[in-house]
Amino acid sequence: MAVSVLTENKEKFEEFKKVIEEYKGKEGPLMPILQKAQEIFGCLSLDVQNYIAEELNIPITDVYGVATFYAQFTLKPKGKYKIGVCLGTACYVKGSQKVLDKLQEILNIKVGDTTDDGKFTLEATRCLGACGLAPVMMINDHVYGRLKPEDVEGIIAKYRDE
Amino acid sequence: MEMVKVTIDGIQVEVPKGSTVLEAARLANIDIPTLCYLKGINEIGACRMCVVEVKGARALQAACVYPVSDGMEIRTNTPAVREARRVNLELILSNHDRSCLTCVRNQNCELQELAQKLGVNKIRFEGERIDYPIDDFSPAIVRDPNKCILCRRCVSVCRNVQGIGVIGVSERGFDTIVSPVFGMSLNDVPCIYCGQCIEACPVGALREKDDTxxxxxxxxxxxxxxxxxxxxxxxxxxxxxxxxxxxxxxxxxxxxxxxxxxxxxxxxxxxxxxxxxxxxxxxxxxxxxxxxxxxxxxxxxxxxxxxxxxxxxxxxxxxxxxxxxxxxxxxxxxxxxxxxxxxxxxxxxxxxxxxxxxxxxxxxxxxxxxxxxxxxxxxxxxxxxxxxxxxxxxxxxxxxxxxxxxxxxxxxxxxxxxxxxxxxxxxxxxxxxxxxxxxxxxxxxxxxxxxxxxxxxxxxxxxxxxxxxxxxxxxxxxxxxxxxxxxxxxxxxxxxxxxxxxxxxxxxxxxxxxxxxxxxxxxxxxxxxxxxxxxxxxxxxxxxxxxxxxxxxxxxxxxxxxxxxxxxxxxxxxxxxxx
Incomplete structure (x- = not known):
């Protein structure tokens, strides 16, 4: 089995072991352990979840059920560029869904997924507080406003080439 | 044993304290439909097929988990109960692969039986349908999530009775699915192929690999x-x-x-x-x-x-x-x-x-x-x-x-x-x-x-x-x-x-x-x-x-x-x- 994430970085693994020791035996240990695991490893991969299940002596399906229930957890590492398309009311009315659809099409991934090259993660977000610029998307910390679906290709190309 | 008196549809019965409404109703010869309930294995009140009216209670209650108390008055056949059961069932059916004619569980399906019993004779809700691949990679068990009604009976038997837990509930809302982790096949997880999940499944979502x-x-x-x-x-x-x-x-x-x-x-x-x-x-x-x-x-x-x-x-x-x-x-x-x-x-x-x-x-x-x-x-x-x-x-x-x-x-x-x-x-x-x-x-x-x-x-x-x-x-x-x-x-x-x-x-x-x-x-x-x-x-x-x-x-x-x-x-x- 791929123990890679756990063994490839000894320091991270040692840190995580301490987290498990801290919460083991306490009531409701799974949520805080998952949060810390994501903080340390960046995502909740199979080997991380399997390790948690073994340590807490619970079926891995219990761990996975929680990890997939909450939007705060991610199973795959996030891409280098995190694209967040606002689906808040103002942006939605101004056609942000079409922008999102276009992004799914050109990146060939679904919302929540990351491209195979690890470059882009596509997410739908709530109101970003830039309603005046609707529809809006963010790529990492950069805001793009007054978008039209046809603008998207060019913007993505810029990041692709970097 | 301490007994309590309850009235169900006007019939008074005496039942042991701690019984559920479902158990009490059976003593009064009243049939309450169930779907997710599996005695001793899955008693979670999830499918809402067994809802009843309990006098004084705010909403309809799931009979399979609702405990009786002395003097309780229960009604199992009111317009509100019938409507709720039916709509719940229709919603389950709206996202069910209804290929009953060719299903291995045809005429031996608890969902089919309920649809007939509750008089569902047309599908009113046509909406988005889940379409998952069928997992037939193992030599023993086939898993068809398109027929799954998320009753969790298989999950309970695998996790609690067998102490294994290779299938579980993941994702949420419409995307909820019963499956092994990370969308893996039963063939790639430590499933022992005991088939107890098949015995628990009310529909054709779990079945043996057919060798006939x-x-x-x-x-x-x-x-x-x-x-x-x-x-x-x-x-x-x-x-x-x-x-x-x-x-x-x-x-x-x-x-x-x-x-x-x-x-x-x-x-x-x-x-x-x-x-x-x-x-x-x-x-x-x-x-x-x-x-x-x-x-x-x-x-x-x-x-x-x-x-x-x-x-x-x-x-x-x-x-x-x-x-x-x-x-x-x-x-x-x-x-x-x-x-x-x-x-x-x-x-x-x-x-x-x-x-x-x-x-x-x-x-x-x-x-x-x-x-x-x-x-x-x-x-x-x-x-x-x-x-x-x-x-x-x-x-x-x-x-x-x-x-x-x-x-x-x-x-x-x-x-x-x-x-x-x-x-x-x-x-x-x-x-x-x-x-x-x-x-x-x-x-x-x-x-x-x-x-x-x-x-x-x-x-x-x-x-x-x-x-x-x-x-x-x-x-x-x-x-x-x-x-x-x-x-x-x-x-x-x-x-x-x-x-x-x-x-x-x-x-x-x-x-x-x-x-x-x-x-x-x-x-x-x-x-x-x-x-x-x-x-x-x-x-x-x-x-x-x-x-x-x-x-x-x-x-x-x-x-x-x-x-x-x-x-x-x-x-x-x-x-x-x-x-």
Whole structure:
């Protein structure tokens, strides 16, 4: 089995072991352990979840059920560029869904997924507080406003080439 | 017992305190529909099919989990109740693969039955439909999430009854799915293929890998000599598939049906069981005498064996090296029988009819090919055999009784009781006691190892040694027992473990007992009672008294655990990863 994430970085693994020791035996240990695991490893991969299940002596399906229930957890590492398309009311009315659809099409991934090259993660977000610029998307910390679906290709190309 | 009075639809009943509304209603002869409820296994009030009005309660309540209290007034047939149940059902149906006509559970589906009962005669809600790939990569179990109604009965039985938890609920809202983690196949996770999930499934979302077409092809192939053998638990359950009462012994009709299907020989896995006792009993005495690895643990149940390989590899040396009975018989058919009858073993096709889905995996093991060919070529579950009998137009209920073919059809009561938890232990002790002491047993019925307690213990005195024995059924019970052996808290010479709760009579390949019927009868008990009745009916009840077994050793194998016996009848195990 791929123990890679756990063994490839000894320091991270040692840190995580301490987290498990801290919460083991306490009531409701799974949520805080998952949060810390994501903080340390960046995502909740199979080997991380399997390790948690073994340590807490619970079926891995219990761990996975929680990890997939909450939007705060991610199973795959996030891409280098995190694209967040606002689906808040103002942006939605101004056609942000079409922008999102276009992004799914050109990146060939679904919302929540990351491209195979690890470059882009596509997410739908709530109101970003830039309603005046609707529809809006963010790529990492950069805001793009007054978008039209046809603008998207060019913007993505810029990041692709970097 | 403290009793409380409740009124249900105007009928007053007195029920034990702590009962649920569902239980109370049954006492008043009122039928409340259920779907996610499975007595003792899944009581979570999730599907809202059993909602009722409780006077004073804010909303409709789920009868399967709502406890009664004194003076409670319940109404089960009001417009609000009927409407709620119906809409809930219609919403489930709106995202269900409704290919009922071609579904393996057609006419044996709890969802279908409810739709009819609640009068749903058109689909009002047509919306988005989930479309998942079908997981049919394993040799034993097929998972079809498009038919899943998320009742969680399979999840509960896998996680809580079997202590495994390879399937669980993940994602949320419309995307909620019951599956292994990370969308993996059952083939890639430590599933033991016990099939208890199939027994729990109300619909066709979980089913066995159907091998009936392969068997029809073999039967239609003039070049093949097609031989069938049947496990002890099949004969006490097959009748249920034809509307016969649970616990009816249909051995004779089953043999007759198999002949009519066209099998060239109809043999009895009970012979293999007798042979197993000879080998395993000898192995036990040798290990005790020569300081071998103890406790010796039985290896008949392929679900248990795979469980041991995944979850307790440190006990692999404790597992008996004996193949399971049908594999032993398969090996004998392709060696002794083939030689004696001048048939090329490559032209023999051995089919095992088993109460078991894990056997479908077992026959694919590369180590179980004693003659260079698979010991057994294909496995049919009890349900699949019933399907073939129906396809062939055989009037099963009115068949005459017929006998197994001689020699490999000869068996004893010891072979029969392999079908129930404790049976292998009891059969082994019947023989071991006589071999060790040289004296016949006063009473062959060893009651301590019978029954449905999770872990049973017995001490049997064999002259100068006392054998300490334990029996566990269902892998959660096995786990608890093995933990105690591991920690040194308990010490035994001999342990029997069967993967399914109740043993093979309740195996994952047996006729499915609906949730509603499970409220009244325990199939583990009723079918096991039939097994013990059959044992009592037989003239010979000890494996070593089987005359054909004696002849097989004289003519072919030499003696138990001989070199030849080891080559043909014994095997080895491999540790397996979890994830």
């Amino acid at each position: 077409e392969r068997i029809w092809d073999a039967l239609n192939n003039p070049d093949l000599h097609v031989v069938v053998q049947t496990a002890p638990a099949v004969r006490v359950a097959l009748g249920e598939e034809f509307g016969m009462e649970m616990g009816t012994i249909v051995k004779g009709k089953m043999v007759a049906a198999l002949r009519r299907l066209g099998f060239d020989k109809v043999f009895d896995t009970d012979f293999g069981a007798d042979l197993t006792i000879m080998e395993e009993g000898t192995e036990l005495l040798n290990r005790i005498k020569n300081g071998g690895k103890l406790p010796l643990i039985t290896s008949c149940s392929p679900g248990w064996v795979k469980y041991c390989e995944h979850y307790f590899p440190e006990f692999l040396d404790n597992l008996s090296t004996c193949k399971s009975p049908h594999q032993m018989l398969g090996a004998m058919i392709k060696s002794y029988y083939a030689e004696k009858n001048g048939i090329d073993p490559s032209k023999i096709f051995v089919v095992s009819v088993m109460p078991c889905t894990a056997k479908k995996f077992e026959v694919t093991r590369p180590e179980l090919r004693a003659t260079g060919y698979p010991d057994v070529d294909a496995v049919l579950t009890t349900r699949e055999l019933a399907r073939m009998i129906k396809q062939a137009g055989i009037d099963f209920v009115n068949l005459p009784d017929e006998e197994f073919d001689p020699f490999f059809g000869d068996s004893t009561g010891a072979g029969v009781i392999f079908g129930a938890t404790g049976g292998v232990m009891e059969a082994a002790l019947r023989t071991v006691a006589e071999i060790a002491t040289g004296k016949p047993l006063d009473n062959v019925e060893i009651m301590e190892v019978r029954g449905l307690e999770g872990v049973k213990e017995a001490e049997i005195s064999l002259g100068d040694i006392t054998i300490k024995a334990a029996v566990a059924h269902g892998t959660a019970n096995a786990k608890a027992l093995l933990e105690k052996v591991k920690s040194g808290e308990k010490e035994y010479h001999f342990i029997e473990i069967m993967g399914c709760p109740g043993g093979c009579v309740n195996g994952g390949g047996q006729p499915i007992v609906k949730a509603k019927d499970r409220m009244d009868v325990d199939s583990r008990q009723v079918r096991a009672a039939a097994i013990y009745r059959e044992d009592r009916n037989l003239p010979l009840r000890k494996s070593h008294e089987n005359p054909s077994i004696k002849r097989l050793y004289e003519e072919y194998l030499g003696h138990p655990n001989s070199h030849k016996a080891h080559q043909l009848l014994h095997t080895h195990y491999v540790p397996r990863k979890k994830y």
